[in-house]
Amino acid sequence: MTLASMYKTDYVQTCDQHCQTNLNSSWFNDKGAWMTNVIIVCLIKFFFGIVPGMSPELAWTMTTLTYNVGSYIMLHAVTGVPFEFTQGAYDGITLWEQIDGGVQFTATRKYLTTVPIVLFLLSTHYTHYAPFAFSINLVVTIINLIAKLPVMHQVRLFDINQKVESN
Amino acid sequence: MDNPILAAVNQTLQASSRAIEAIPGSDIVINYIKNSYQNDPFRVVLELGLAVFAVKYMLSKKYRIDPSHIKLTEKEIDELVAEWQPEPLVQPLSDIQRMELEKTQVIAGHQGPKPKMLSSGKNLLNLASTNFLGYINNEDIKEKAIETLRNYGVGSCGPPGFYGTLDVHINLEKDIARFLGTEKAIIYSQNFSTISSVIAAFSKRGDIIVADDGCNFAIQKGTQISRSNIKWFKHNDMADLERVLESIKKETATSKKRPLTRRFIVTEGLFQNFGDIAPLDKIMELKEKYKYRVILDESNSFGLLGKNGRGLTEVFNISPKRVDMIIGSMATALSGTGGFCAGSKEVVEHQRLSGQAFVFSAAMPAMLAVCASEAIKILETPEKGNKLLKDMNDNAAAFRNVVVSAPQAIEVSSDVGSPILHLRFPKNALSAAGITTRDEEKYLLQEIVDEVAVKDGLLITRAKYVESQEMFLPRPSIRISICATHARKDVEKAAQAIKASFVKAVSKRK
Numbered sequence: 001m002t003l004a005s006m007y008k009t010d011y012v013q014t015c016d017q018h019c020q021t022n023l024n025s026s027w028f029n030d031k032g033a034w035m036t037n038v039i040i041v042c043l044i045k046f047f048f049g050i051v052p053g054m055s056p057e058l059a060w061t062m063t064t065l066t067y068n069v070g071s072y073i074m075l076h077a078v079t080g081v082p083f084e085f086t087q088g089a090y091d092g093i094t095l096w097e098q099i100d101g102g103v104q105f106t107a108t109r110k111y112l113t114t115v116p117i118v119l120f121l122l123s124t125h126y127t128h129y130a131p132f133a134f135s136i137n138l139v140v141t142i143i144n145l146i147a148k149l150p151v152m153h154q155v156r157l158f159d160i161n162q163k164v165e166s167n
Numbered sequence: 168m169d170n171p172i173l174a175a176v177n178q179t180l181q182a183s184s185r186a187i188e189a190i191p192g193s194d195i196v197i198n199y200i201k202n203s204y205q206n207d208p209f210r211v212v213l214e215l216g217l218a219v220f221a222v223k224y225m226l227s228k229k230y231r232i233d234p235s236h237i238k239l240t241e242k243e244i245d246e247l248v249a250e251w252q253p254e255p256l257v258q259p260l261s262d263i264q265r266m267e268l269e270k271t272q273v274i275a276g277h278q279g280p281k282p283k284m285l286s287s288g289k290n291l292l293n294l295a296s297t298n299f300l301g302y303i304n305n306e307d308i309k310e311k312a313i314e315t316l317r318n319y320g321v322g323s324c325g326p327p328g329f330y331g332t333l334d335v336h337i338n339l340e341k342d343i344a345r346f347l348g349t350e351k352a353i354i355y356s357q358n359f360s361t362i363s364s365v366i367a368a369f370s371k372r373g374d375i376i377v378a379d380d381g382c383n384f385a386i387q388k389g390t391q392i393s394r395s396n397i398k399w400f401k402h403n404d405m406a407d408l409e410r411v412l413e414s415i416k417k418e419t420a421t422s423k424k425r426p427l428t429r430r431f432i433v434t435e436g437l438f439q440n441f442g443d444i445a446p447l448d449k450i451m452e453l454k455e456k457y458k459y460r461v462i463l464d465e466s467n468s469f470g471l472l473g474k475n476g477r478g479l480t481e482v483f484n485i486s487p488k489r490v491d492m493i494i495g496s497m498a499t500a501l502s503g504t505g506g507f508c509a510g511s512k513e514v515v516e517h518q519r520l521s522g523q524a525f526v527f528s529a530a531m532p533a534m535l536a537v538c539a540s541e542a543i544k545i546l547e548t549p550e551k552g553n554k555l556l557k558d559m560n561d562n563a564a565a566f567r568n569v570v571v572s573a574p575q576a577i578e579v580s581s582d583v584g585s586p587i588l589h590l591r592f593p594k595n596a597l598s599a600a601g602i603t604t605r606d607e608e609k610y611l612l613q614e615i616v617d618e619v620a621v622k623d624g625l626l627i628t629r630a631k632y633v634e635s636q637e638m639f640l641p642r643p644s645i646r647i648s649i650c651a652t653h654a655r656k657d658v659e660k661a662a663q664a665i666k667a668s669f670v671k672a673v674s675k676r677k
Contacts, residue, residue, distance in 0.1 A: 016394065084521075087394040088372035105229040117221045121214060125199065129210065138213070145220075 016089040018101055024081040024090070025098040028108050037115060041067055057127040061136055064123045068116055068140040075112070076147045079161050092161065096147065097154055104150040116144045263606050270613055272626060279304045280652055282626070291626035292657055294647050299471055299586045300542070300555045301652030302502030308541045312534050319533035328519065331530035339536045342543045343495075343507050347469075347477055348487045352509040353518050356531040358498040360524035361506030362464050363389035365494055368521040369462075369514075370395045370431055377411055377459070378433040379403065380639045381441050386433060386464060387638050395431075399638070402441070405449045408432075412457045430459045436468030436479040440630065440641040442581025442589050444472070447483045451490075460491040469493075470500030471586055476546045476556055503539030505531045559586055559651035562658045566649060569662035576669040580644075589630065589644040590665070596673045608643045615668040616645065623664035 027033055044066050048059040075096040080088075090098060100106045120141040127133040146152065156162045187193050239247070260268065273285040280301060281290045302308055315335070325331035336354060343352040355361040366389035370376055374395040378386065381402035390397045398415065401407040415430075432454060434445045447463070454461050465478045473481030478495065480487040487493060492510045497503035508518060518525055546552040563586050570577050570588070576596060581588045592608065602608055612629050619625040630646040645665075649658070 084371075087367065087392070089394075091372060103229055103231050105224070105227045110225055113224055114221060117217055120217065124210075124214070125202070129207065134210065 016086050020085060022081070022090070022098055022101070023083075025095055025100075028099055028112075034111055037112075041115070041119060057130065057133060060123040060126045061133045064119050064137045065140055067119060068144045071112075071116070072144050072147060077161070093154070094161070102153065104153070109148065113145065113148050116141050263609065266610070266613065267631075270617060272620065280650055284620075284626075287621075289624060291620060291624050292653065292661055293626045293650065294661060295626050295628040296650075297467075297499040297587075297648045298502065298650050299500050299559055299648060300502075300546075301650050302500075302538075302542050302545075304652070305502070305542075305545070307545070308502065308538050311541050312538050315534045315537040321534070322532055323530040325530065326526060326528060327530040328526055333530070333533050333536070335533045335536040335540065336530060339497075339540045340507070342540050344509055346543050346547060347480075347493060347495075347509050349493065349509040350488070350511045351515040352507050353515045353522065353525065354497070354505055354507045354531065354536070355522065355524045356505045356528050357524060358466060358496045358504070358506045359385045360528065361496070361508065362386050362462075362466070362494050363392060364522045364524040365492055365508045365518065366390055366431075366433065366462060367393040367523060368518050369460075369492075370429060374429040374431070375415060376431045376433055377408065377415070379435065379438075379445070381438050381641070382433065382435055382464070383439040383466075384633060384637060386435070390433065402438075403443060403445060405446060405453070408450070409453055412453060412459070416457060430457075431462055432459045433462045433464070436463055436465035437472065437585055437587065439467055439587070440589070442579075442585045442587040444468070444479065444482070444582050444585065447479050447485060447490075451485055462492045462494065463490050464494045466494065466496035466506065467499055467587055469495030470542070470546060471556070471559070472584070474553070474556075475549075476500070476552060497535075497539040497542075501539045501542040503531075503542065504535045505539075555651045559649060560584055562651065562653055562655060563588070563649040565655055565659050566647065566662045569659060570666050570669075573666050573670055576673045577666060586649045588647040588649070590647065590669065591642050591644040592669075592673065600673055600675075605643060611672055612643055612645055615665070615672055618668050619661075619664050623661065625661050625664060627665070 041063065045059060045063045048054060048062045048066075049056070051059075054062070076094050079090075079092055079094050081090045081098075096109075096112075099108055120137055123137050124134050127137075187197075272291075274282040275285040275288075276283050278293075278296060278298070280293050280298065280303075282293055283290050296303075319333065319335070323331045323333060327336065340352045340354055343354070344350065355364065362385045366376070366386070370390075370393040372394045374393070376390050376393070376395045376397045378390055378397060378399055379402055380399040398411050400411045419428075432450060434450060436447075437444055445463075450461060453459075463479065469478045470476045472478055475481060477487075478493070479485075480490060480493070487509070488511070490510075492508055492514055494506060494508050496506045498505060508515065508522075520526065545555070563584065567579065567581070567583065567588060570590060571579050575593065578591045578593045579588060580591065592602075592611070597603075597608065600611075602611060609629065616627055616629060619627060627645055627647060630641070630644050632640060634640055647665075
């Protein structure tokens with residue numbers, strides 16, 4: 001293999017991504033981050049509960065909505081890293097795909113998949129299973145969960161975040 | 168009969184329900200389940216499905232998606248370990264490597280135009296060091312250097328960003344910017360890593376670099392570590408350059424989403440491997456037409472070309488502000504060390520954090536920065552500077568006139584006026600002499616080098632390359648670097664001797 005062709009392979013790409021710890025995603029593995037995640041959900045519920053004129057059912061639905069939309073944007077919509085250290089190795093990769101360097105079913109990924117499910121079950125219970133609230137919660141949670149499936153790793157739908165490949 | 172079976176089932180159910188009720192917290196769960204049914208079986212099925220999915224997900228084993236990860240069984244690992252034989256720590260040298268090691272000349276004492284050799288004790292005329300303007304033995308620079316050494320000590324003790332920058336570094340940057348006519352300049356401590364750092368600081372993955380295929384090794388490494396898409400064009404062939412630029416324009420015009428990539432043209436002012444000059448005027452024309460940025464590596468032309476030594480921009484009368492990044496070397500013409508990048512304020516300031524060799528390497532010693540500053544000041548005073556350049560040009564012309572008069576034995580690939588000359592065997596002479604491989608050619612050139620060292624008192628060298636890593640390996644050659652302080656007679660005599668050696672080497676084998 002010539003030197004020139006070797007530098008175009010995926011092997012070099014992978015090496016570039018793993019040569020240093022990816023500080024953009026490594027903090028998700030700390031248990032403090034997991035705890036903070038739960039606390040943030042509680043805080044969201046709390047603040048929606050304070051708003052005058054909002055019934056508890058609406059508060060729960062809004063909590064589920066806010067958490068799922070917010071975590072979707074953070075994990076699946078934004079690509080790249082905020083600081084430059086590997087000549088753009090992470091340019092087209094979302095935070096979810098960066099976690100643990102692409103290894104599926106790690107502890108962090110399992111945790112981040114559980115939280116929307118538990119939140120969904122709780123909020124449907126507390127909205128007394130009203131159909132409208134149920135459908136909103138269901139749709140938002142399902143979108144969030146589909147994005148986290150291993151089959152969707154680096155899959156781009158509808159050309160969103162599509163990385164233009166030059167040869 | 169049904170009755171005993173029914174009674175048994177009834178009993179087990181009652182027993183299990185009593186057992187479940189005994190579990191603490193079970194009434195909450197039972198309440199939850201009772202509440203959740205709500206006469207809507209479909210929803211319950213959905214929630215159960217979600218719970219089952221969650222459990223299945225929790226129990227999945229983790230795996231890597233990356234295809235290059237090979238999993239070996241224990242048995243395979245044991246087999247591989249058993250059959251492994253350690254290689255020797257130092258590989259035995261091949262013949263040509265041993266030859267190179269033995270024939271390399273060692274200088275006893277200090278560098279200069281006529282250094283003394285360790286092996287023979289004789290003084291040879293130095294045509295190998297890049298001491299183009301003779302600054303190594305310049306007395307004014309030597310005095311200034313000793314004075315600086317007494318004031319500042321030897322080292323700078325740190326990278327430039329972390330207490331390593333001295334006032335002499337800042338003065339040198341100002342001197343370079345003033346001399347060239349750009350807004351600002353930044354200095355690096357090592358010549359080789361300057362161009363690699365500059366390219367990597369501005370060009371990242373997804374960007375496009377169009378580079379000349381005669382570029383030196385440092386530029387090739389720089390483009391490699393930048394991880395950009397590199398397209399090569401034929402050496403100094405402007406038609407080929409235009410073809411490449413046009414093809415890139417077509418490719419990116421047809422893609423649906425046109426990304427905002429940065430595009431660069433990288434070329435050298437005076438090519439280190441060939442000694443010819445890039446046609447900067449045509450390159451600037453193409454750059455304006457296709458909207459590229461130009462990175463010009465003037466390592467071998469800064470301080471040497473042009474009326475006052477300002478480099479290629481002076482030769483072609485182009486404002487240096489039009490070239491985006493001018494990279495030069497203080498290690499060649501200016502008898503200092505390191506390199507610089509000159510450009511606009513934004514270009515230079517960006518490199519203070521992104522230039523890898525600037526951030527992660529020690530600052531250059533104060534003495535060498537002062538030497539380079541003094542060298543620039545000498546170049547700026549017309550009487551001294553112009554005289555040095557004229558001497559160098561005259562010597563180069565004298566040498567060149569002699570060696571081009573034997574085209575059957577010597578192929579000179581350098582332009583008129585270039586202080587670097589590459590002397591190669593013409594291809595037909597080689598085939599006539601029965602030399603087919605690169606190693607044989609190198610041996611023959613080395614014979615010439617040894618012969619003129621012994622017979623004529625000349626120190627010359629072959630151009631050396633890291634052959635396994637060069638993208639476009641140049642042919643073996645002898646590289647001559649002309650010095651301004653050599654006497655004209657010496658240079659002409661040297662040229663005659665080298666020409667005679669070449670002619671003899673080519674005709675001997677017939």
